Amino acid sequence: MTKSFVLRSGERGHDVIYSDGSASSYVAGHPGSFIARESSFNFHQYQGGRPGFGTIRVFGDEVFNGAGCGYNMHPHHNFIICAFVLEGELTHINTAGRGMVDQLRQGDYYVFSAGSGGKHCELSISPENMNAIYLWLMPGQLYLPPSYHRAHFDIRTRRNRIVQLVGDADGALPVAQDLRVSRLVTDRAGRFTYTPRTPEHGVYVFVVDGGATVNEVALARRDSMGITGAGALALDVPDSSDVFFVETAMLDDARIRAWEKAHGADLID
Amino acid sequence: METPLTRWLCLGCGFSYDEALGLPEHGLPPGTRWTDVPDDWVCPDCGTPKSQFEMVEMGYADGGADLARIA
Numbered sequence: 001m002t003k004s005f006v007l008r009s010g011e012r013g014h015d016v017i018y019s020d021g022s023a024s025s026y027v028a029g030h031p032g033s034f035i036a037r038e039s040s041f042n043f044h045q046y047q048g049g050r051p052g053f054g055t056i057r058v059f060g061d062e063v064f065n066g067a068g069c070g071y072n073m074h075p076h077h078n079f080i081i082c083a084f085v086l087e088g089e090l091t092h093i094n095t096a097g098r099g100m101v102d103q104l105r106q107g108d109y110y111v112f113s114a115g116s117g118g119k120h121c122e123l124s125i126s127p128e129n130m131n132a133i134y135l136w137l138m139p140g141q142l143y144l145p146p147s148y149h150r151a152h153f154d155i156r157t158r159r160n161r162i163v164q165l166v167g168d169a170d171g172a173l174p175v176a177q178d179l180r181v182s183r184l185v186t187d188r189a190g191r192f193t194y195t196p197r198t199p200e201h202g203v204y205v206f207v208v209d210g211g212a213t214v215n216e217v218a219l220a221r222r223d224s225m226g227i228t229g230a231g232a233l234a235l236d237v238p239d240s241s242d243v244f245f246v247e248t249a250m251l252d253d254a255r256i257r258a259w260e261k262a263h264g265a266d267l268i269d
Numbered sequence: 270m271e272t273p274l275t276r277w278l279c280l281g282c283g284f285s286y287d288e289a290l291g292l293p294e295h296g297l298p299p300g301t302r303w304t305d306v307p308d309d310w311v312c313p314d315c316g317t318p319k320s321q322f323e324m325v326e327m328g329y330a331d332g333g334a335d336l337a338r339i340a
């Protein structure tokens with residue numbers, strides 16, 4: 001049976017984190033700079049939404065506003081953290097292996113697996129705003145060796161087809177989880193099909209820009225939808241659009257089940 | 270029969286609490302059940318409250334359990 005939910009842009013959790021005040025030791029930068037974070041799932045203070053989807057625990061649409069804005073160096077374990085830069089420039093520092101200072105621009109993305117322990121710092125140094133999608137995933141195992149991989153998605157040459165960014169395809173970044181992240185950037189109207197590995201896999205579809213009709217549900221900019229039990233997803237895209245797909249194994253998760261039971265009306269069967 | 274030992278993951282940072290290992294440095298001896306961890310206990314790495322940990326059914330990567338013991 002196909003099950004799905006729709007999350008409209010404005011229904012996401014909204015946080016503004018200033019770099020002065022009580023959180024200043026956590027948020028880098030000049031007074032007056034701030035992070036605006038739209039969370040598709042529960043995260044930190046925002047606990048009103050769905051706790052996750054499959055292995056996804058965080059899907060954050062974040063804008064770093066102002067020069068020197070970001071998160072100071074802080075520790076993680078276990079989570080696999082991915083960032084996909086949409087606009088601006090992200091300086092990323094981490095302690096995986098010998099450590100890494102990286103700069104990512106539009107189309108660049110990374111997969112940082114914190115595993116047995118690692119720290120990272122996320123910064124936008126220039127005055128230009130930085131917008132990135134942050135994805136946190138449950139790993140397949142605890143205490144994996146920490147790792148960092150990065151790649152580039154060329155928005156100009158890879159148009160009008162669904163391209164796998166993270167997963168098991170040629171050229172995709174590897175991930176220690178039953179998971180695939182793909183992206184579709186279009187400059188003309190078209191119909192596309194997304195086929196998950198099995199119908200048991202869930203697919204979270206997020207419209208970054210433009211719009212898309214997914215299995216007859218119309219999604220506008222920053223709207224999203226989760227689907228399980230579907231053999232294939234049919235997408236109609238009007239013209240210029242940018243769509244992310246996160247395909248994930250569905251864990252039998254007590255927190256998510258309890259939330260779904262309490263919010264049964266939010267599910268469309 | 271005793272219920273199997275469980276593992277919990279902090280949703281703020283990914284820190285894992287393993288009942289088998291406890292956190293001896295934080296006053297929780299090995300074998301301390303999650304229900305016996307005080308309600309006002311917070312993640313030692315990021316301060317996330319106990320209520321925002323999730324039980325996980327996950328094994329350790331090769332050598333991971335030894336690293337977790339000294340974490």
Ligand SMILES: [Zn+2]
Pocket residue numbers: 279280281282283284312313314315316317
């Ligand atoms: Zn934590």
